[in-house]
Amino acid sequence: MKRRIAIVGAGAAGFFTAIHAASENTEVQLFEKSNKVLAKVRISGGGRCNLLHHCPYPNELIKAYPRGGKSLKKAFGQFAYQESRSWFEAKGLALKVEEDERVFPQSNSSQSVIDVLEKAAAEAQVKVILQKELKRLEVLEEGYRLHFRGDESENFDAVVLALGGQAKLKGFDFLKDLNLKIVPPVPSLFTFNVPDSPLKELQGLSVPSARVQIPGSNWKQEGPLLITHWGFSGPAVLKLSAWQARDFHEMDYKFPILINWLNRSEEEVRGALNEHLDSQPARTVANSRCFDLATRLWRALLHLAQIPGDKHNRDLSKKERNRLIEYLVRSPFQVNGKTTFKEEFVTAGGIDLQEIDLSSYQLKSYPKLFAVGEMVNVDGITGGYNFQHAWTSAYLAGKAITER
Ligand SMILES: Cc1cc2nc3c(=O)[nH]c(=O)nc-3n(C[C@H](O)[C@H](O)[C@H](O)COP(=O)(O)OP(=O)(O)OC[C@H]3O[C@@H](n4cnc5c(N)ncnc54)[C@H](O)[C@@H]3O)c2cc1C
Incomplete structure (x- = not known):
């Protein structure tokens, strides 16, 4: 029987995780509370999507993260600029590096990035389910039960949380039973x-x-x-x-x-x-x-x-x-x-990095539960660094799921 994987949040991190978590042995479902996917990718970089920063050296890359910094060394050592860039290019996305080292699609349109992600998810047979809002996460003896708005619930073998930055601490209430340390969110950029x-x-x-x-x-x-x-x-x-x-x-x-x-x-x-x-x-x-x-x-x-x-x-x-x-x-x-700032805005704060094994983005106390992207206490300065962390964390979580 196929393992059932739930990914919650169809933003950059959720999509990239879904694509990499999919395999013959897994059935990947991507839940999104709104009626559209990749909304932030669409508006990012003034509609052009600054998806990476040209920085091939992980030791340099970590310097662009006020929250995260050195603790990201291991993660970036596995999958960072070169790997992300090669992945997008292999999927047919032509990229360009601008004078200030920001990387954009050659088309100057975020739609090209969305097209690549949607195509890769479809090829991986990821099932995208819109208007499904996670309200509570219950820890089972084996796996997790997700409770959605409208009294619906389902069991999964593994869950990836990719809900993005939360404006208030209350945004993490659905995790209350897990007793995780959450760094209170504040705006950045x-x-x-x-x-x-x-x-x-x-x-x-x-x-x-x-x-x-x-x-x-x-x-x-x-x-x-x-x-x-x-x-x-x-x-x-x-x-x-x-x-x-x-x-x-x-x-x-x-x-x-x-x-x-x-x-x-x-x-x-x-x-x-x-x-x-x-x-x-x-x-x-x-x-x-x-x-x-x-x-x-x-x-x-x-x-x-x-x-x-x-x-x-x-x-x-x-x-x-x-x-x-x-x-x-x-x-x-x-x-x-x-x-x-109209072009880029992020939240500092989120799930404390001490709770996470940063080589797989799995929560240390909860096997098969992962948290990726802006949900965790990592954020970068402007210039493509925030998407870089979304790709990195998502790739590592996806890989950990398929290798299991
Ligand atoms: C205007 C703007 C421009 C930006 N431009 C850039 C840029 O050019 N370069 C860059 O590197 N960064 C940029 N950023 C930052 C970047 O967009 C984010 O860091 C990145 O999108 C984070 O990805 P994510 O997948 O973690 O979260 P998100 O993209 O926020 O995705 C989270 C998803 O989860 C869904 N969700 C939330 N709660 C629930 C729930 N309970 N149940 C189900 N689904 C849920 C949300 O609806 C959303 O679709 C920009 C941000 C903004 C606001």
Whole structure:
């Protein structure tokens, strides 16, 4: 008789597990509470699906996971970028690596990724059952009983939980009887709201390399920074939101930030600025833009530093120069609230990694029960890392099921 396998959640992780768990000896059923599969894959990466990050070395890859990190070494050692990429390409999906190392389908459409996953699941004879919501999981002497909405229940030999990130701890209530340690979920990958930002009019302007830091801490990240009509966005902000997701949650998303617009040290900026201004003493400071900063930003910083733009460089006092340097390397702003990033958004938290054997994603205390994808306490920074963990965890769980 075939072993009955239930996979709950038809997202990236659930689909990929189902495909890899299917074999001659297994009957795989994939349950989804909504009426559509792979909904997040469809909207991901602005509709283009950034399905991987070009990072062939597991030791490097682990550095992109604020939750997970080193504990993912073993998992990524078995199945990571190269293996995922080869799998998709072997299924006929043409991929491209963009300048910032993010990997997308060549078609620029998430539909191509969905097509590949759906075709592979159909070939593996995975049975997809929509509008079936898991409400409770019961541990039997042999296997598990799944209780669905509407008083339906069924027994299975093995179960894979792939329900994705839960907004609240309550989302894990269906596991209550199992006494698992759950790390309370909080949002990650968000942008900063600065309601009183004096730079709102510069919305849309980006700087290629800035440093954003939280004063009085060693929390800082660097990279491109984007000025938005609500505050700040861009990779530097998103990375900081991911690494400090829990800290910012505790601070109720109210904290000061300092922006170094040049990502250079104060000494370097002082030297280069003085040399630049002294080399053209008769010019007005408004027309003496330095460091390739956009003119609009340069003038806004002069305004913040209370330096009249029509002053000649030779007339700038030492105090004025010091104030300008201060704004170039430490412009202060007050964050008050967050906005979730349209292109990517994840939950930090989930089933504690101590509960999971990360070589198979099987729960240590519950044989033949697996948890994969965003349900577990792993999340990456933006750029394809979250799907990478979905593919990795799903492949390992699927393989453990077929090898059993
Ligand atoms: C707008 C957006 C864009 C993103 N873009 C990217 C990107 O470009 N690159 C990247 O790496 N990451 C991206 N992410 C993150 C990525 O989408 C997720 O990390 C990934 O989808 C997680 O996969 P998953 O299968 O674990 O969970 P999900 O994709 O969330 O799938 C879980 C599934 O389980 C179902 N489910 C939940 N509860 C139940 C239940 N009780 N019973 C039955 N079914 C249930 C859900 O309906 C859902 O279909 C993005 C996220 C968002 C929100």
